[in-house]
Amino acid sequence: MAYRYLVGGCGIVLMAFGGALLLEQPEPWRVGVWLAGGALVHDGLIAPLVFAIAALAVAAGLRLRGVPRAALIVAGSLTVIALPPLLRPGGVANATVLPLDYARNWLLAMAAVAVITVAYVGLRACLRRAARRR
Amino acid sequence: MRFTQPPGPSITFKPRLHDARTATVIGRWLGLAVVICFATGVLSHYLQHPPAWLADRLPSRPYWGYRLTQGLHVASGIAAIPLLLAKLWAVYPRLFAWPPIRSVRHALERLSVAVLVAAGIFELFTGLLNTFQWYPWPFSFVPVHYAVGWLLVGALLLHVAVRWPRIRDHFTRRSPGTLALPSADGPDRRQLLAALAAGVGAVTLTTVGQSVTALGPLELFGPRSPDHGPQGLPVNRTAAAARVTEASLTDWRLTVAGPRPYSLTLEELRAMPQHEVTLPIACVEGWSKSARWTGVRVRDLLDRAGGDPRAGCRVVSLEAAGAYRVMEMGRTYAQDPLTLLALGLNGEVLSLDHGYPARIIAPNRPGVLQTKWVGRLEVR
Numbered sequence: 001m002a003y004r005y006l007v008g009g010c011g012i013v014l015m016a017f018g019g020a021l022l023l024e025q026p027e028p029w030r031v032g033v034w035l036a037g038g039a040l041v042h043d044g045l046i047a048p049l050v051f052a053i054a055a056l057a058v059a060a061g062l063r064l065r066g067v068p069r070a071a072l073i074v075a076g077s078l079t080v081i082a083l084p085p086l087l088r089p090g091g092v093a094n095a096t097v098l099p100l101d102y103a104r105n106w107l108l109a110m111a112a113v114a115v116i117t118v119a120y121v122g123l124r125a126c127l128r129r130a131a132r133r134r
Numbered sequence: 135m136r137f138t139q140p141p142g143p144s145i146t147f148k149p150r151l152h153d154a155r156t157a158t159v160i161g162r163w164l165g166l167a168v169v170i171c172f173a174t175g176v177l178s179h180y181l182q183h184p185p186a187w188l189a190d191r192l193p194s195r196p197y198w199g200y201r202l203t204q205g206l207h208v209a210s211g212i213a214a215i216p217l218l219l220a221k222l223w224a225v226y227p228r229l230f231a232w233p234p235i236r237s238v239r240h241a242l243e244r245l246s247v248a249v250l251v252a253a254g255i256f257e258l259f260t261g262l263l264n265t266f267q268w269y270p271w272p273f274s275f276v277p278v279h280y281a282v283g284w285l286l287v288g289a290l291l292l293h294v295a296v297r298w299p300r301i302r303d304h305f306t307r308r309s310p311g312t313l314a315l316p317s318a319d320g321p322d323r324r325q326l327l328a329a330l331a332a333g334v335g336a337v338t339l340t341t342v343g344q345s346v347t348a349l350g351p352l353e354l355f356g357p358r359s360p361d362h363g364p365q366g367l368p369v370n371r372t373a374a375a376a377r378v379t380e381a382s383l384t385d386w387r388l389t390v391a392g393p394r395p396y397s398l399t400l401e402e403l404r405a406m407p408q409h410e411v412t413l414p415i416a417c418v419e420g421w422s423k424s425a426r427w428t429g430v431r432v433r434d435l436l437d438r439a440g441g442d443p444r445a446g447c448r449v450v451s452l453e454a455a456g457a458y459r460v461m462e463m464g465r466t467y468a469q470d471p472l473t474l475l476a477l478g479l480n481g482e483v484l485s486l487d488h489g490y491p492a493r494i495i496a497p498n499r500p501g502v503l504q505t506k507w508v509g510r511l512e513v514r
Contacts, residue, residue: 004295004296004298005295007291007292007294007295008291008292008295008296010288010291011288011289011290011291011292011293011294011295012288012292013288014284014285014287014288014291015249015284015285015288015289015292016288017284017288018253018281018282018283018284018285018286018288019281019285021277021280021281021284022278022281022282022285024277024281025273025274025277025278025281026273027272027273030271030272030273031273031278031281031282034256034260034271034273035252035253035256035282036252038252038255038256038259039248039251039252039255042222042251042255043222043226043229043251047222047223047226050223051226065322065325066325069325069326069329070325070328070329070332073216073220073326073329073330073332073333074329074332074333074336076216076219076333077215077216077219077333077334077336077337078333078336078337078340078354078355080215080216080219080337081212081215081262081337081340081341081355082354082355084262084263084265084266084268085266085355085357088266088268092267093267093370093371093372093375094369094372094375094487095362096358096359096362096363096368096369097267097357097358097368098266098357099358099359099362099368100353100354100355100356100359102354102355105340105354105355106354106355108354109336109340109354109355113336
């Protein structure tokens, strides 16, 4: 119990330190807007959208658990980190910044996820059929 | 945790996997990533902006230290992105707890979680965009990212302290809280966690090539690539951006200020004992690449100016403006035999974008402190 209060107290001290550093900024409220904005966009927009799409898929009779969910999680994770180079406006400082073909790479990554998923499902079906025959 | 639907908002969640065991397992991974990211971030901050009492004590070894820690900073931050999204997915129904506030303690607890979530999203979002040199926000990135880092790690400690009984109850598969959950969820949860691990592995493998050169061929989404750049090395600030031109360097001389000041032409510098070192450029944005550098030891230059054997120095670049035009080098770096005023890179004369005619290369230091287009050294 005492440890919990100690750790929690340390947490509050560190939060206060971070808050004090923020207040030294020229216009700290601008940071506050972006802090709150990120949470609001996630909780109010991205999360409901994900839950709504999942609900629609389930209502349409799709089975998401298991392999399809895994494929969606991997593809989604890759897409999230591919978004900044795909959406970034404006020129780059020099030719060594963002040197890759990110659109092509994203398509490659999605194709790789699809191929691995299909191969996994196919392999699993074959193994199951073989096991049943035995 | 059971989400029996109380009277309240008409949002219904199938309760499966939005439970404390799932949140605990993902939370442990995420907590580890955040702690690594925070520790390496604070280290980087102090290497880049050391307070006066620390400046002469920072270790110049291991020479690959900053490459490792800053690579870890960016890699752990990227790995935390799928983990944070999954963690928020697992606990999302708690946003609609009813009644929204039960007591003062409950209100404070929810407030601390709000700070934790906001700071977590903010740090990963701003950090990721910074690696792509994309700054859509109206504030300065470095001090704000640093400040919110403290906010995040503080809120995390508080969160772990507050939720500790639930974490402990769901810590292992056989903990009492885990056993009280529907046993049918076990395989489903393990599948979800395996998928999440695969997602973390995928984002790591497709980005880490920017700092682990051997994994370069797998890099799909990194903002830098070790293969792209003049003389086999990426560039952050070009000569054009620094307003240094070939023409402005025709009468270049290196000036060394100290008890016995002197100046040298490029020919005279080349006539001094040359040394070859293999050292990485490791950028604060996470990318790094090792290279072979040739040039004169900084400590030889300082000795010649009558600096005492424990002297540090100030390095002044020819660039017109820039936050790192004047660089302070503590004595540990200045006296390290690996620290060079480099004239050559990978067997060629330094190119203009890499700092021709002379640049600093020192071990275990952030890339912004590897000053290019050096015009003046001052013994301190």
